[in-house]
Amino acid sequence: MTTMYTPDHEWINIEDHEASTVGITHHAQDALGDVVFVDLPEVGRSFKKGEVAGVVESVKAAADLYMPVTGEVVEVNEALRADPSLANSDPLGNGWFFKVHISEVGMAEFDQLMDGPAYDKLLKSA
Amino acid sequence: MSATLLQTPLHALHLELGAKMTPFAGYDLPVSYPSGVLAEHRHCRASAALFDVSHMGQVRLVGDEAAAALESLVPVDVLGLEPGKQRYAFFTNPSGGLLDDLMITRRAGDLLLVVNGACKQADIQHLQTHIGHRCTVQPLPDRALLALQGPKAAAALARLNGDVSKLVFMTAAAVTLAGVECDISRSGYTGEDGFEISVPAEHAVALAKALLALPEVKPAGLGARDTLRLEAGLCLYGHDIDATTTPVEAGLTWAIQKVRRAGGARHGRYPGAAAIDGQLATGPSRKRVGLVGLERVPVREGAVIVDAKGHRLGHVTSGTLAPTVNHPIAMAYLAANHALPNHEVYAEVRGKRQPMRVSPMPFTPHRYHRG
Numbered sequence: 001m002t003t004m005y006t007p008d009h010e011w012i013n014i015e016d017h018e019a020s021t022v023g024i025t026h027h028a029q030d031a032l033g034d035v036v037f038v039d040l041p042e043v044g045r046s047f048k049k050g051e052v053a054g055v056v057e058s059v060k061a062a063a064d065l066y067m068p069v070t071g072e073v074v075e076v077n078e079a080l081r082a083d084p085s086l087a088n089s090d091p092l093g094n095g096w097f098f099k100v101h102i103s104e105v106g107m108a109e110f111d112q113l114m115d116g117p118a119y120d121k122l123l124k125s126a
Numbered sequence: 127m128s129a130t131l132l133q134t135p136l137h138a139l140h141l142e143l144g145a146k147m148t149p150f151a152g153y154d155l156p157v158s159y160p161s162g163v164l165a166e167h168r169h170c171r172a173s174a175a176l177f178d179v180s181h182m183g184q185v186r187l188v189g190d191e192a193a194a195a196l197e198s199l200v201p202v203d204v205l206g207l208e209p210g211k212q213r214y215a216f217f218t219n220p221s222g223g224l225l226d227d228l229m230i231t232r233r234a235g236d237l238l239l240v241v242n243g244a245c246k247q248a249d250i251q252h253l254q255t256h257i258g259h260r261c262t263v264q265p266l267p268d269r270a271l272l273a274l275q276g277p278k279a280a281a282a283l284a285r286l287n288g289d290v291s292k293l294v295f296m297t298a299a300a301v302t303l304a305g306v307e308c309d310i311s312r313s314g315y316t317g318e319d320g321f322e323i324s325v326p327a328e329h330a331v332a333l334a335k336a337l338l339a340l341p342e343v344k345p346a347g348l349g350a351r352d353t354l355r356l357e358a359g360l361c362l363y364g365h366d367i368d369a370t371t372t373p374v375e376a377g378l379t380w381a382i383q384k385v386r387r388a389g390g391a392r393h394g395r396y397p398g399a400a401a402i403d404g405q406l407a408t409g410p411s412r413k414r415v416g417l418v419g420l421e422r423v424p425v426r427e428g429a430v431i432v433d434a435k436g437h438r439l440g441h442v443t444s445g446t447l448a449p450t451v452n453h454p455i456a457m458a459y460l461a462a463n464h465a466l467p468n469h470e471v472y473a474e475v476r477g478k479r480q481p482m483r484v485s486p487m488p489f490t491p492h493r494y495h496r497g
Contacts, residue, residue, distance in 0.1 A: 033146075033157075033349065034164040036447040037424050039476070055476065057424050059163045059446055060349050088162075 004068075004113035007122065011092065012068045012100070014110060019074050019099040024056065024065070024091055027123055032058040035087040038065075040076040040098055047071070049109045054097060056087060065097060068113065069106035075099040134180035135270045135330040143345055151243030153181040156347040163349035167449040170316055170354055171490075174276035175346035176337050179315075183246025184269050184324060185253065187237040189261035196230070196237060199256055201373065201396050203383035207232040212296045212311050214381050216373060217252060222401030223369040224376070225252065227361065229322075231298045231311055238298075238309065240271065240322070242363045270330035275320035275354070277493060278342040283310075283321055285340055290321065294497035304329075304336040312495060315351065317358025317488055319495045356455060357448050359416060359487030365427060366414060366443045366457050372398070374405035375459065376414045382406075412440060413465035416487040417473070419454030422447070423480045425473040431458050432472050432479065439464045439471060450490045456482070 003013045009028035014020040029035065039055040047053050047067035054065035076098045080086050086095035102110060114122065131154040140147065145156035156178065158166060169175050187196060193204040202215040209232050217225035226245040231238040241249045246265075253263045274283055283290045286303045290310065293299060298311035306329040314320040325333050337343050352362070361367045367376045384390050388403045419425055429442040445456030456473070464471060465484060472479035 034162045036164075037422055039423070057447070059167075059353055059449065060157070062424065062426060 004110060004115060005119035005122075006066070006068045006113055008066050008068075010066065010068050012110065012113070014102065016099075018101055020071075020102055021096045021099050022068055023096040024087060025119070026091055028063075029088045029091045029095070032056065032063060033060050034058050035084045038080055038084050038087065038097065040081060041073045043073055043076060045073050046103075047073070049106065056084075056097075067100075069100070069102050069109040071100040071102040071106040073098050074101045132181070134178055135327040136178045136180065136334055139331055139334055140178065145345075145347060148348065150348055151181045153243065155181060156345070158347040158349045159345050161344070163347070163353065164449050166344070166346035166350035167353050169344050170276045170318060170346055170350060171450055172277070173344070174274055174279040174282045174320070174340075174342040175316075175350065176334065176343050177273040177275065177346055177351055178270070178334070179273050179322070180270040180327075180330065181243035182271050183239075183241040183243060183249060184266040184271060185239045185241065185246075185250060186264040186266060187239065187253070187257075187261050188235065188264060192237050192261035193232070195257035195260035197386075197392065198396055199252070200230075201382045201386050201399065201402060202230070203385050203392075204230060204232075204237070205392070206383070206385065209234055210297055210299060212298050212313055216367075216378065216381070217249065218373070218396055218398040218402065219369055220397045222372040222374075222398030222405070224363070224367045224371055224373065225249070225369060227363055227367065229311070229313065231309075233298070233300075233309070238324070244364060266324075268327050269324050270327050272323045272325065272330070272334060272337070273314050273316075273320065274323065274337060274343065275314045275316040275318045276342070277319060279318070279320040280495065282337070282340045282342040286336065293321075295319075295494040304333050306333055308333070315358075315360055316354035317360070317490060317492045318354075319493055353446055353449055356444050356446055356457070357450055357488065357490040358492060359457075359489060361414075361457070362444055371414070371459070372402055372405055372410065374402060375410040375412055379406065409462060411462055412459045413462050414443070415458055415460050415465045416485040416489060417442070417445075417456040417458055417471070417482040418451075418485040418489070419456070419473070420481040420483060422454065423475055423478075424454045425456045425475055425480055425482065429456070429473045429475055431460060431482075432474060433464065434470075434472070442473060448489055454480075454482070455485075455489045457487075460484070
């Protein structure tokens, strides 16, 4: 599995270990409604798993964006900053939020996240 | 949880339309439909949107003394309200704070009040306690309320009954729509032309379906209702106004007619008259203002407003990224010496100061049909 999911409805893909991509799930974007603003982390900043790394806001509400695993932010999605609606229209693709260089601790944390079937189960139980 | 929530007569229709539901004022109400808040907001500004506002309270006051009695609870000219006309009002408390805001329509044989859903039980109690001995206070729980709002609302509704075109802003009439006798007023809560339609609950679904079948009309939920009213500069009770804010602080003195002010023929004699007259004479120490964000960051309810040195000036009571004006907008109470046009202030959002400018309201021009 290269994509894992968090209970906060974020996904992380580690195809590229140096720059693993983080975004929000379909469920998250649907619950938020029309995304109109994103506050993305500074490139070069490190966060521990669970720390607030950014904010995603719809017309209705603001939601925190949590770091799914410990690591350093190496890139943010400037296209998303310019057009936050990408988080609604393509949350698993062009609507990604940032990329992370995962730390050693972070790799162990990654393995503890939910895989696709486990995340689907979480959604069904909610 | 949903078991404890009340449902409007349109509840099943909302679910059928794919609405996302949310608890509001004790009811399970649609926050948005599959098209989403932004699309619903834009559709209302461009065409016509249908809102279910059946959670709001409808109350009749009947009797020769009804208007005079109601004047003892609101600082508004009710006796002078002509049949077929509607007026904005508010119930005040002894310190001049606002218990609720409402619409009053004078009909041939009674007064029809529309009050906020979250306040309706308290309002009915308030009416019964204070004026129940002077007139009959009759709640109308068996009526639904629909709002049809937007620049094409009149053209759409005229397809069901051409008589609606004769109404102008803040007037009302009984009309037959889709075979049902309804009470409609040309008013609303979006800043657009439009109507509020009181309909017997058992006919509400049929009427809503008839309206949704019109080419101009699409459903809209509470999310769009909130962004629309905020752009229109209209207060939301419990947020922008409440028991601690006076009509003077809230900038609602336009609703207090001369006849009810100091020097007027029927001045005072409502709860809080001394406090409100005092503030009218000397000016309030804080005022509700509009704010426009100079950056993209939305500023929401609760955000603290400070000056350039970080001194607290007040707080935000409503705020969003406004879909029509495409900027953050907010309402806030500011110390009166800072509530000045174009004054620059800062909103504290997640530890950062976002520059905002005091702006006149509405943020989008009202487009009422004044005839």
